[in-house]
Amino acid sequence: MKAAVMGYGTIGSGVVTVLDTNRDVIASRLGEPLEVTKVLDLRDFPGDPVENKLVRDYQDIANDPEIDIVVETKGGVEPAFTFVKAMLESGKHVCTSNKALVADKGAQLIRIAREHNVNFMFEASVGGGIPIIRPLLKCLAGDVIEGIYGIVNGTTNYMLTKMANEGSDFDEVLKEAQDKGYAEKDPTADIEGHDAQRKIAILTSLVAGRQIDYQDIPTEGITKISAIDMKYAAAMKRVIKLVAASKKTGDTYSARVAPLMLPEGHPLYHVDDVFNAIMVHGNMLGDGMFYGSGAGSLPTASAVVGDMVDMARHVDKNIRLDWEEEKLILADPGDDSYRYFVRTSDTKSDIEKIFDSPEYIDAGVEGETGFVTGEMKQSSFDEAAGKLIDVRSCIRLA
Amino acid sequence: MKAAVMGYGTIGSGVVTVLDTNRDVIASRLGEPLEVTKVLDLRDFPGDPVENKLVRDYQDIANDPEIDIVVETKGGVEPAFTFVKAMLESGKHVCTSNKALVADKGAQLIRIAREHNVNFMFEASVGGGIPIIRPLLKCLAGDVIEGIYGIVNGTTNYMLTKMANEGSDFDEVLKEAQDKGYAEKDPTADIEGHDAQRKIAILTSLVAGRQIDYQDIPTEGITKISAIDMKYAAAMKRVIKLVAASKKTGDTYSARVAPLMLPEGHPLYHVDDVFNAIMVHGNMLGDGMFYGSGAGSLPTASAVVGDMVDMARHVDKNIRLDWEEEKLILADPGDDSYRYFVRTSDTKSDIEKIFDSPEYIDAGVEGETGFVTGEMKQSSFDEAAGKLIDVRSCIRLA
Numbered sequence: 001m002k003a004a005v006m007g008y009g010t011i012g013s014g015v016v017t018v019l020d021t022n023r024d025v026i027a028s029r030l031g032e033p034l035e036v037t038k039v040l041d042l043r044d045f046p047g048d049p050v051e052n053k054l055v056r057d058y059q060d061i062a063n064d065p066e067i068d069i070v071v072e073t074k075g076g077v078e079p080a081f082t083f084v085k086a087m088l089e090s091g092k093h094v095c096t097s098n099k100a101l102v103a104d105k106g107a108q109l110i111r112i113a114r115e116h117n118v119n120f121m122f123e124a125s126v127g128g129g130i131p132i133i134r135p136l137l138k139c140l141a142g143d144v145i146e147g148i149y150g151i152v153n154g155t156t157n158y159m160l161t162k163m164a165n166e167g168s169d170f171d172e173v174l175k176e177a178q179d180k181g182y183a184e185k186d187p188t189a190d191i192e193g194h195d196a197q198r199k200i201a202i203l204t205s206l207v208a209g210r211q212i213d214y215q216d217i218p219t220e221g222i223t224k225i226s227a228i229d230m231k232y233a234a235a236m237k238r239v240i241k242l243v244a245a246s247k248k249t250g251d252t253y254s255a256r257v258a259p260l261m262l263p264e265g266h267p268l269y270h271v272d273d274v275f276n277a278i279m280v281h282g283n284m285l286g287d288g289m290f291y292g293s294g295a296g297s298l299p300t301a302s303a304v305v306g307d308m309v310d311m312a313r314h315v316d317k318n319i320r321l322d323w324e325e326e327k328l329i330l331a332d333p334g335d336d337s338y339r340y341f342v343r344t345s346d347t348k349s350d351i352e353k354i355f356d357s358p359e360y361i362d363a364g365v366e367g368e369t370g371f372v373t374g375e376m377k378q379s380s381f382d383e384a385a386g387k388l389i390d391v392r393s394c395i396r397l398a
Numbered sequence: 399m400k401a402a403v404m405g406y407g408t409i410g411s412g413v414v415t416v417l418d419t420n421r422d423v424i425a426s427r428l429g430e431p432l433e434v435t436k437v438l439d440l441r442d443f444p445g446d447p448v449e450n451k452l453v454r455d456y457q458d459i460a461n462d463p464e465i466d467i468v469v470e471t472k473g474g475v476e477p478a479f480t481f482v483k484a485m486l487e488s489g490k491h492v493c494t495s496n497k498a499l500v501a502d503k504g505a506q507l508i509r510i511a512r513e514h515n516v517n518f519m520f521e522a523s524v525g526g527g528i529p530i531i532r533p534l535l536k537c538l539a540g541d542v543i544e545g546i547y548g549i550v551n552g553t554t555n556y557m558l559t560k561m562a563n564e565g566s567d568f569d570e571v572l573k574e575a576q577d578k579g580y581a582e583k584d585p586t587a588d589i590e591g592h593d594a595q596r597k598i599a600i601l602t603s604l605v606a607g608r609q610i611d612y613q614d615i616p617t618e619g620i621t622k623i624s625a626i627d628m629k630y631a632a633a634m635k636r637v638i639k640l641v642a643a644s645k646k647t648g649d650t651y652s653a654r655v656a657p658l659m660l661p662e663g664h665p666l667y668h669v670d671d672v673f674n675a676i677m678v679h680g681n682m683l684g685d686g687m688f689y690g691s692g693a694g695s696l697p698t699a700s701a702v703v704g705d706m707v708d709m710a711r712h713v714d715k716n717i718r719l720d721w722e723e724e725k726l727i728l729a730d731p732g733d734d735s736y737r738y739f740v741r742t743s744d745t746k747s748d749i750e751k752i753f754d755s756p757e758y759i760d761a762g763v764e765g766e767t768g769f770v771t772g773e774m775k776q777s778s779f780d781e782a783a784g785k786l787i788d789v790r791s792c793i794r795l796a
Binding site: 018019021022025026028029030031123129130131134135138139140141142143144209267270282283284285286287288289290291292293296298299301302303304305306308309310313317319320322 | 416417419420423424426427428429521527528529532533536537538539540541542607665668680681682683684685686687688689690691694696697699700701702703704706707708711715717718720
């Protein structure tokens with residue numbers, strides 16, 4: 001079985017390493033060797049094992065009748081989409097780790113794959129090496145998924161863990177994460193929640209079977225979380241995590257990416273550092289959780305190779321996958337209900353004019369009041385919070 | 399698509415409930431309805447929805463050309479084996495929740511299924527509703543699995559959690575678990591570790607691709623764990639869990655079921671009550687963990703229905719599964735290395751004549767000494783422990 005890799009970066013080179021390291025066991029599971037014969041990249045890699053397999057033009061792969069399986073690890077929507085589409089149309093199976101591509105074009109690529117009796121797989125696009133997409137689609141095929149709650153971004157989870165443990169402030173921890181290589185030079189996609197937004201869009205589309213546009217999901221990152229917020233969280237015996245969530249709401253879903261204060265005993269409470277975890281609630285299963293390394297070259301490449309083996313086993317068969325292109329309109333995010341933690345310079349008597357029975361939190365911070373509201377709709381909370389003199393911080397509770 | 403259920407007990411009736419409750423979503427995922435038309439059970443169920451679908455003779459199902467999928471939820475090796483074999487030989491796909499059957503006859507049934515171009519699936523046989531077998535076989539198809547560590551028995555985990563939290567003793571907690579329906583009247587299979595032994599035998603066979611006889615796995619239950627042991631564990635900031643584990647050791651595996659003292663920060667540390675969790679270490683993935691309800695009618699039935707849908711999607715195709723009948727000889731359990739916690743009436747000076755630099759644990763217990771050894775081979779430890787006047791307790795550390 002011959003394969004090609006498009007994009008020889010962190011993940012792409014990891015795929016070559018996994019196939020090489022575990023060559024024998026993969027051959028035995030498959031009944032034949034699985035070999036990368038072409039690698040698409042515009043760069044040269046002198047001395048690298050793939051040096052003589054490099055091609056510059058994706059058509060060289062599309063037109064190679066020996067290649068059945070193509071891996072896309074370039075990232076970004078274009079030119080990845082053009083490349084992947086061409087491969088599927090040439091009758092090749094494609095798997096990818098590219099969440100931007102899957103969130104934007106997943107439904108369309110699934111349709112094209114079906115039309116050409118090949119498969120398009122993307123286990124590595126969410127949760128890195130953590131098996132989540134296959135369990136969700138296959139093991140839970142008999143369940144109605146009523147909720148998904150995930151810590152799906154390792155960079156921000158590392159930062160929040162550091163802030164909680166060391167009392168350090170956001171900027172300080174960001175610099176340290178960048179120095180350690182856990183955060184990119186331009187960390188926007190991680191810290192503003194855009195990465196998590198695409199991942200929860202993919203998962204929610206899969207369980208709904210319809211296209212959910214990631215832009216429709218209200219998203220807050222962690223840039224406003226401060227050392228003072230962490231103090232309050234500690235006083236409440238809670239931790240602050242960036243949670244990407246979606247929930248069945250009538251015939252549709254509501255979805256949101258935002259920092260959440262989680263109580264002790266919550267399954268995501270102990271998920272620290274760069275680890276990811278995704279909790280799923282099925283109407284029959286109840287709660288299930290998947291935990292592991294959400295990023296990194298080899299864990300993510302491991303998931304890509306899992307897809308490659310599955311595709312090699314189904315080389316003559318399209319596996320049905322329900323993610324239609326028709327767009328699903330999400331529920332109004334103003335109708336979501338939460339309890340809210342708020343910090344303000346208002347006095348208690350002013351607060352009590354606006355909110356029913358606030359629960360005050362003493363974290364030993366001078367010159368402000370921290371309190372938790374009762375459960376209320378997002379829209380009602382927004383209206384009420386607008387009446388406060390200021391809102392120094394506002395974090396939802398889970 | 400028509401199906402039959404053999405055994406209308408807790409799980410079998412759960413399967414009918416899941417198919418009924420989620421009828422529409424399953425039909426839409428499958429492109430056609432999935433309907434149970436026959437139920438094999440010797441009992442009558444007057445007034446039950448399956449009342450008119452009951453059959454007494456398994457041949458009525460084997461000979462029904464309309465039925466493509468059969469669920470086995472009777473439990474036990476016989477007559478389940480005879481029934482399942484007949485179904486596969488009649489060209490029907492079979493899935494089961496029966497760990498005794500799978501541990502004993504899994505490899506053979508997989509061969510028979512392959513010979514008849516049908517599938518034999520058993521996601522529900524380990525971890526109840528927790529997806530573990532499919533992730534292990536599919537998502538980690540590119541990994542060499544180097545270790546599996548699982549809390550796979552809800553009854554004993556509930557009991558150990560109670561003992562740790564309430565200081566109560568084994569017998570007391572067992573009675574309570576029986577009253578609540580978490581432990582059976584004859585609790586032997588759970589508390590002696592036999593249930594966990596079969597489950598780790600299945601998982602290890604799957605990653606090794608060879609038959610592992612469960613009887614070969616050294617197994618200790620929790621019957622010797624006392625309230626005093628829990629006191630020491632607390633003093634060491636550890637918890638005691640019944641862990642079923644296997645580890646790649648050269649060309650084979652070592653496996654064991656035994657209580658383990660886990661340190662804070664261990665992924666299984668916070669797995670409490672009736673919950674199950676299975677940690678997997680892949681040479682590329684690193685650590686991954688699967689967590690959820692390990693038992694119960696609906697969660698387990700949810701896993702069975704996941705298999706049914708997968709089989710319905712592969713009704714014309716045997717999915718390759720490597721579990722050969724050839725027996726794998728496990729590594730000598732005497733070669734396993736651990737640190738050991740020991741309680742004895744020996745004096746410290748006698749202990750130090752036998753063990754190098756023991757670490758003493760003060761749990762405020764009079765009339766005995768508790769200590770932890772350095773890391774040593776099981777065989778060396780057994781020899782050394784034989785020189786103590788008595789061993790009141792001995793628990794391995796993780």
